[in-house]
Amino acid sequence: MAKEKNYMYKSWWKILCVVLLVYTFTWGLLVKVPNLPALEETSRNLFFHVSMWMAMMTLFTISFVQSIRYLRTLNHKYDIYARQFAVVGIVFGILGYATGSIWMSYTWADPNNPTFESFSALAREPKLIGAAIALLIYFAYLVLRDSITDMDKRARISAVYNIFAYAMLFPTIWIMPRLLPSLHPGQEGNPALNFKDVSPAMRMVEFPAFIGWALLSVWITTLKIRLNLLKEKKMM
Amino acid sequence: MQKIRILFFLLSLLFLTFFAYAQEGTGKTAFGETMRSNGRIYVVIAVMLTILTGLILYLVRLDRKISKIEKEN
Numbered sequence: 001m002a003k004e005k006n007y008m009y010k011s012w013w014k015i016l017c018v019v020l021l022v023y024t025f026t027w028g029l030l031v032k033v034p035n036l037p038a039l040e041e042t043s044r045n046l047f048f049h050v051s052m053w054m055a056m057m058t059l060f061t062i063s064f065v066q067s068i069r070y071l072r073t074l075n076h077k078y079d080i081y082a083r084q085f086a087v088v089g090i091v092f093g094i095l096g097y098a099t100g101s102i103w104m105s106y107t108w109a110d111p112n113n114p115t116f117e118s119f120s121a122l123a124r125e126p127k128l129i130g131a132a133i134a135l136l137i138y139f140a141y142l143v144l145r146d147s148i149t150d151m152d153k154r155a156r157i158s159a160v161y162n163i164f165a166y167a168m169l170f171p172t173i174w175i176m177p178r179l180l181p182s183l184h185p186g187q188e189g190n191p192a193l194n195f196k197d198v199s200p201a202m203r204m205v206e207f208p209a210f211i212g213w214a215l216l217s218v219w220i221t222t223l224k225i226r227l228n229l230l231k232e233k234k235m236m
Numbered sequence: 237m238q239k240i241r242i243l244f245f246l247l248s249l250l251f252l253t254f255f256a257y258a259q260e261g262t263g264k265t266a267f268g269e270t271m272r273s274n275g276r277i278y279v280v281i282a283v284m285l286t287i288l289t290g291l292i293l294y295l296v297r298l299d300r301k302i303s304k305i306e307k308e309n
Contacts, residue, residue, distance in 0.1 A: 009303070012239055018292050025284045029277055219295060226302045233309060 008222040013215055020212030024051075027205050034199050045103045047205055051213035052096035053131075057169070058214040059089035059221060060138070064166040067159040079155035080228050082162055083145060086138055088221040093135045100128075126180045130172035137165045 007013070028047040033040075063085035070078035108122060122128070141161055148154035 012243060014296075014299075015240075016243060021288055021292075022285065025288055026281050029281050029284070219299075223295070223298055223302060226306065230302070230305060230309070 008226060014219055017212055017215035017219060020208045021216060024205060024209040024212050028209060031201050031205055032199070033202060042103060042107055043202070045099065046202065047209040048213075049096060049099040049103055050206075051209050052092050052099060053173075054210040055214045055217040056089050056092040056096060059085045059092060059217055060166055060169060062218070062221075063089060064162060067162040070155060070159045074152075074155075076151070076155065076232075077229065079159065080232065081225055082159060084221050084224045084228060086141055086162065086165075088217055088224065090135060090138050090142075092217050093131070093138070097128075097131060097135070127173065127177040130177055134169050134172045137168050141165050 024047050028044055031044075033043040063082045066078045066082035066085060069075075070082060104122065141158060144161055145154055145158045148157060
């Protein structure tokens with residue numbers, strides 16, 4: 001792939017990322033949110049907490065695609081791409097988990113709040129368990145990579161594992177939590193983020209927020225990839 | 237250059253949404269009205285934008301550093 005065509009080196013999407021994030025940060029705090037019980041103003045976390053998960057999904061999808069490309073071409077650079085996208089995906093997953101814990105401690109775990117029954121109700125929350133399982137599977141991907149010393153073997157085995165890890169994201173995070181009773185919106189068959197909970201004005205900020213944070217995560221990953229490519233070039 | 241023109245056109249359409257107040261939620265939460273009425277919400281926005289600017293500048297600096305090293309090779 002010619003260097004000029006490679007999107008890692010272009011700057012238009014990075015400028016777009018900054019503009020979208022500035023828009024998210026300002027308008028995300030100013031837009032009027034519907035007055036929901038217990039949530040109230042914290043609905044704004046939609047633009048930040050949920051964005052982290054969206055960024056993570058974007059990164060894991062790109063990592064999955066790079067793994068497939070590696071298996072098709074056996075070109076080592078795709079292995080580097082796949083690894084870096086998975087690593088930064090894990091970072092954003094952990095951020096999503098941390099921001100979710102903060103949000104939850106003021107809403108679900110609020111002792112004055114009727115949805116709060118006990119800590120075990122929170123611990124049994126399907127989306128939390130599902131997300132933890134998904135992240136652990138990706139941690140195992142990193143451990144797998146470091147346990148194999150031969151470069152080609154490592155790339156091939158981890159590419160195959162990456163495909164399975166990606167496939168496991170869907171049942172654990174998206175499908176099972178929707179089927180089970182849960183504190184998260186979107187439980188027991190109802191779609192998440194339905195129109196009662198998210199006003200149209202919020203949607204105007206929600207999608208730019210998702211795109212802005214996803215672009216930021218891709219930007220960070222491309223910097224890591226370029227560093228790694230330079231390192232590999234020096235070693236070869 | 238053509239791409240950047242298209243981009244700015246689309247983004248200017250996005251900023252028109254600042255004036256789209258026709259459909260909204262009730263939006264009258266006690267906390268929200270307090271922070272908005274005495275203007276303190278703008279302090280929060282200013283703080284967040286400062287943090288964001290700092291992080292973005294750091295990323296831009298890293299990007300340029302890496303580009304420079306790539307050009308040398």
